[in-house]
Amino acid sequence: MCGIAGFLLATPSSLRGADPDRILDAMTDALEHRGPDDRGIWYDDDAGIGLGHRRLSIIDLSADGHQPMFSATQRYAIVFNGEIYNYRELRAELTRLGQQFRGHSDTEVLLAAVETWGLDETLRRCNGMFAIALWDRRERRLHLARDRIGKKPLYYGWLGDTLVFGSELKAFFAHPSFELRIDRDSLALFLRHGYVPGPWSILQGIYKLPPGSSLTLSAADAAAGGKDHSPHDACQRYWDSRHVLGTAVANPVSTDTDATVDTLDTLLRDAVATRMHADVPLGAFLSGGVDSSLIVAMMQAQSSRPVQTYSIGFHDSKNNEAPEARAIATHLGTDHTELYVTGESALELVPDLPRLFDEPFADSSQIPTCLVARLARQSVKVALSGDGGDELFAGYMRYQRALRVAKLLDRIPGPVRHGLSRALRSHARREARVSKLAMVAGELGTRSPADIYLNRMSRWRNPEALVRGSTEHPTPFTRTDWQLPGKDVAHGFMYLDLVTYLPEDILAKVDRASMSVGLEARAPLLDYRVVELAFRIPTALKLRDGQQKWILRELLRRYLPESLIKRPKTGFAAPVSAWLSGPLRPWAEALLDPARIAREGYLVAEPIAALWAEYLGGQRKWHTHLWNVLMFQAWLEWAQQQQSLHQRSAHAGYFSCKTSSSPSPPAN
Numbered sequence: 001m002c003g004i005a006g007f008l009l010a011t012p013s014s015l016r017g018a019d020p021d022r023i024l025d026a027m028t029d030a031l032e033h034r035g036p037d038d039r040g041i042w043y044d045d046d047a048g049i050g051l052g053h054r055r056l057s058i059i060d061l062s063a064d065g066h067q068p069m070f071s072a073t074q075r076y077a078i079v080f081n082g083e084i085y086n087y088r089e090l091r092a093e094l095t096r097l098g099q100q101f102r103g104h105s106d107t108e109v110l111l112a113a114v115e116t117w118g119l120d121e122t123l124r125r126c127n128g129m130f131a132i133a134l135w136d137r138r139e140r141r142l143h144l145a146r147d148r149i150g151k152k153p154l155y156y157g158w159l160g161d162t163l164v165f166g167s168e169l170k171a172f173f174a175h176p177s178f179e180l181r182i183d184r185d186s187l188a189l190f191l192r193h194g195y196v197p198g199p200w201s202i203l204q205g206i207y208k209l210p211p212g213s214s215l216t217l218s219a220a221d222a223a224a225g226g227k228d229h230s231p232h233d234a235c236q237r238y239w240d241s242r243h244v245l246g247t248a249v250a251n252p253v254s255t256d257t258d259a260t261v262d263t264l265d266t267l268l269r270d271a272v273a274t275r276m277h278a279d280v281p282l283g284a285f286l287s288g289g290v291d292s293s294l295i296v297a298m299m300q301a302q303s304s305r306p307v308q309t310y311s312i313g314f315h316d317s318k319n320n321e322a323p324e325a326r327a328i329a330t331h332l333g334t335d336h337t338e339l340y341v342t343g344e345s346a347l348e349l350v351p352d353l354p355r356l357f358d359e360p361f362a363d364s365s366q367i368p369t370c371l372v373a374r375l376a377r378q379s380v381k382v383a384l385s386g387d388g389g390d391e392l393f394a395g396y397m398r399y400q401r402a403l404r405v406a407k408l409l410d411r412i413p414g415p416v417r418h419g420l421s422r423a424l425r426s427h428a429r430r431e432a433r434v435s436k437l438a439m440v441a442g443e444l445g446t447r448s449p450a451d452i453y454l455n456r457m458s459r460w461r462n463p464e465a466l467v468r469g470s471t472e473h474p475t476p477f478t479r480t481d482w483q484l485p486g487k488d489v490a491h492g493f494m495y496l497d498l499v500t501y502l503p504e505d506i507l508a509k510v511d512r513a514s515m516s517v518g519l520e521a522r523a524p525l526l527d528y529r530v531v532e533l534a535f536r537i538p539t540a541l542k543l544r545d546g547q548q549k550w551i552l553r554e555l556l557r558r559y560l561p562e563s564l565i566k567r568p569k570t571g572f573a574a575p576v577s578a579w580l581s582g583p584l585r586p587w588a589e590a591l592l593d594p595a596r597i598a599r600e601g602y603l604v605a606e607p608i609a610a611l612w613a614e615y616l617g618g619q620r621k622w623h624t625h626l627w628n629v630l631m632f633q634a635w636l637e638w639a640q641q642q643q644s645l646h647q648r649s650a651h652a653g654y655f656s657c658k659t660s661s662s663p664s665p666p667a668n
Helices: 020-029 087-096 106-117 119-125 184-193 219-224 241-250 257-274 290-301 322-332 343-347 350-357 366-377 397-411 414-423 436-444 449-457 489-515 528-534 550-556 576-580 585-591 594-600 605-616 623-651
Strands: 002-009 038-044 049-055 076-084 128-136 141-146 155-159 162-166 206-208 213-217 282-285 308-314 335-341 382-384 520-522
Touching: 002 020, 002 076, 002 128, 002 219, 020 038, 020 049, 049 076, 049 128, 076 106, 087 106, 106 119, 106 128, 119 141, 119 213, 141 162, 162 219, 184 489, 184 623, 241 489, 241 528, 257 290, 257 528, 257 550, 282 290, 282 366, 290 322, 290 382, 290 550, 308 322, 308 366, 322 335, 335 366, 343 366, 343 576, 350 366, 350 489, 350 623, 366 489, 397 436, 397 449, 397 489, 436 449, 449 489, 489 520, 576 623, 585 623, 594 605, 605 623
Parallel strands: 282 308, 282 382, 308 335, 382 520
Antiparallel strands: 002 049, 002 162, 038 049, 076 128, 128 141, 141 213, 155 162, 155 206
16 A cells, blocks of 8 residues: 656656656655655656655565566566555466566566556456556556556646646645646535545546546657546546446346355455455454444454454544444454544544545545544554445435435426426525425436436535536536446446445545555455445345345344344444534634635635524534535645645755756666
């Protein structure tokens, strides 16, 4: 698990006197938190390619795991972030084919696989989480690739005639050509969702590489710039989620419940086992919910000693799951650590959230996630989590609600729906999530199940009216050809979450929170084999008798007694509503000041001021809407400070050429 960064120049002369090593140093060291154990950079003067790497040593702690790493023939150079869980099986197969290895890192296996099978076939053979930048020194092409589900982040884009890439946007801020240019269309998406859906980012000309895809670029692409770049058209899919999971839904498993639970049990146990391999201490997050309890139970069943588990509790929150986690840990016999945090200690994180999350991000569970990551990092370097269970096995109540709405609206004739929608038009444009009339009005105006689900998932329902000069980018919610084919509405909802909410909210949250303290987080439920199986399991085995994740609960009964399973889902959120009207009020009022918002020029101040006044007056619970705005405002303040800092470095001549020349390409 690491941080990667780099650039590809249109021509080597594009640097105009700047020192490539210093640029790489700055970009790479902006990601130091992702890899505190080692660092490395490499620049090829002739090709204008630079690769930077910060290493968090998990597999092969020796110098043999150092990156950038070169293949045995010297053709390929790589920087790699993540883990290939089946690397030992791949290594054994490559050894039989004549490949030799000097160390035992998965990165070396990855390079040998590319030399043997090519990149596309290698990606299809890999089971893991990863973001890769691979330079082909013979063809002079840069290949970027990302894992199937989007567990590891990878941004890319253009700064003038330089193509840049990195694990986080911080790396781009450190480049001397960086200019802070907000993408207003992405900002509108952020206010709707609380995150920026890929392939877009908050910055103009910067994109997120879609999960399950690769992108090949050359110096000519760097010279062309990003003006006409289309991320969907330019990327090649080695795992097309729409096709693969659409096929899975169309070919369901046997309706024999016991046989299906057996299959899931065997596969998930293997996914857990492969993620328990590490050369450093390993533990698990345990919230007390179904997903994390199942992962920990499977870990303990396959471990010869107590698994180290961690949970966070809030004294002042109704979403406190610490007692349940403690009871499960006691039953399983894990070595459990819990930390009860006060509102004051959690609030200390709030000013640092923009730096930690790198892009505007408004899921309030970011705070307890950061806290539990910090707790775990005190004694382990790797932690398994239960992420993915809700999206794969219908764990959210919103699935059932959206399904009911879809069935109801299907019975109402079109003219009647449209007439009611027109009559309630003024309510349909209201933002109150707590207003049932506004919710009904919005749903009457929907045209498809995806519209219904988008209405359920939206915070600000009309963000274009709030962001000056904006038009929302297309997303899988608004493009039918990006949605799951077929008529299975429930799996259609789960698919929308799998390609939007899961990678851009849940996984981004866990990645930034864990990597901020140098902790690797692994998610067995997101093994692509489990994902494909989950979409073959009928909805009737996921939603039954009003219960979500029914089949996961059946599986968990093999490991835990009923008394520790049968309880409602509580979530993992921070008490933002109480904070905004209490200790966070001065911070919020400064960021929401109408004069400040007007001066910045991105948002329309009046509707925000109206919501703030209604919230303070106790008229509406607007805290989710306001948290979105506050997270953008806080991020904007941080981003402007970062740009100013790096501009001062550039003006001071930090990036000017050194007297010494760049190092020659290393030899193996």
